[in-house]
Amino acid sequence: MKRILLWIVPVLLFWGAEQGFAAAAGMSLHFIDAGEGESILILAPDGRAALVDAGNPVTGYKVAEYVRETAGKIEHMIFTHPHFDHIGGAFFTLQMLHVASVHDNGSELPHLAGENSVYRWYEELVRKDKRYRPLAAGDRFSLGEVEMRVLWPHPPRQRRMGANAESL
Helix, strand or coil, X not given: CHHHHHHHHHHHHHHHHHHCHHHHCCCEEEECCCCCCCCEEEECCCCCEEXXXXXXXXXXXXXXXXXXXXXXXXXXXXXXXXXXXXXXXXXXXXXXXXXXXXXXXXXXXXXXXXXXXXXXXXXXXXXXXXXXXXXXXXXXXXXXXXXXXXXXXXXXXXXXXXXXXXXX
């Protein structure tokens, strides 16, 4: 969770300084208790929402219910990296909520032997979805009037550090 805070907070502070802190006053961050795992709901002043990670398979339902009650729908679903405590809740959030776009860091999925691999199911649910687009350093997208910039990681061809070090 500290890594995400280190990236999200500077980005929001930069945005706030650039746009004026009065404009950022309507922003809110919700750090959802996802047990072992993470989930952060970002709400823009106009009510649009982005969800960063969805917790694990046990807490994913709780995350989805919280987002449904707080935001209703998600403009951007962002998975920082493909560890199960970050992507496990995808099996709930992507099926229970309206999600406009889905992103992750595009890193290779650890393919486990057999047809019952959770990564195979994640690939089917997320990466084969028409709403999916991997993100890398330099990419930008908006959340209403808020511009989000990806600072890390660099495109896959330059990566060889492992999933945690390659987190969005």
